[in-house]
Amino acid sequence: MLEKSLLERVRMANQIILHSTEQGPDINFAAGALAEIIGGSVFLIDENGRLLGDPSKQRISCRKLKEYLAAKAVLPGYYKVKSLLKSGKPRINETYQISACPLDGKEKAACPHGDIYILLLPLYSVAEQPGFLLVHRHQKPFEDDDLILAEIGAAIAAMILMRLEAAKFEQDKWYRTMAGVAFESLSFSEVEAIEEIFKKLNENENIVVASKIADNLGITRSVIVNALRKFESAGIIESRSLGMKGTYIRLKNPCVLEEISGRSAKLKAAFSEKQ
DSSP states (O other), X not given: OOOOOHHHHHHHHHHHHHHHHHHOXXXXXXXXXXXXXXXXXXXXXETTSBBSSOGGGSOOSOHHHHHHHHHHSBOOGGGOHHHHHTTOXXXXXXXXXXXSOTTTSOTTOOOTTOOEEEEEEEETTOXXXXXXXXXXXXXSOXXXXXXXXXXXXXXXXXXXXXXXXXXHHHHHHHHHHHHHHHHHTOOHHHHHHHHHHHHTOXXXXXXXXXXXXXXXXXXXXXXXXXXXXXXXXXXXXXXXXXXXGOEEEEESOTHHHHHHHHXXXXXXXXXXXXX
């Protein structure tokens, strides 16, 4: 099969923008498409080498590398990412001569894929945290056409990450607003109940026994039920009755904890002044 021309591959890159417009920003789709266009594995990483996407969505020739990325969500140490990122400048055809598989744990196990070539480009204008596009492939160095396509890909990836960041900001803002509205409707006893429930959350979820919390706080069970209902109506939590075991609670957005903590402190201070 004939290799696609540069113009054809640029047009393929434009399809990523079209997909982002029609389907919404998807960094995993963009990385996978760029991998096909450039001819190598494409990783979007932060300044610490952590992956910004899901490596399982991309075709990676080395099985051991794919397993490592799925487990660790960070590039292996032999990439020397921190030294690569230190300058913040593009790095072209950084080469790693692999005489043995670094992920095998056996020094004499030869790497069947050959030497690694790396192309690294910064993602400009990414909000808050800097990002980088890293293209990796075996045996074949990157040429001028590859560099052009990678530059286009870096611009597209930066645009998608910015859109995702903006969407996350708007979502957090909405959750904080809804938390404020829900919080204003709580009585002082309901505030205490919500605080106690959230203290018991483990990784933003837990099973809560309302009667135990009510006994600990010296309030009725209905106070806890009302507080949970208000927060669920506001879309802050989701709950599910487990019968005698209690109620399963899952917090939909962790940023609400900060909002609740701040508002609770103000409410308690105001209540103390009235006393």
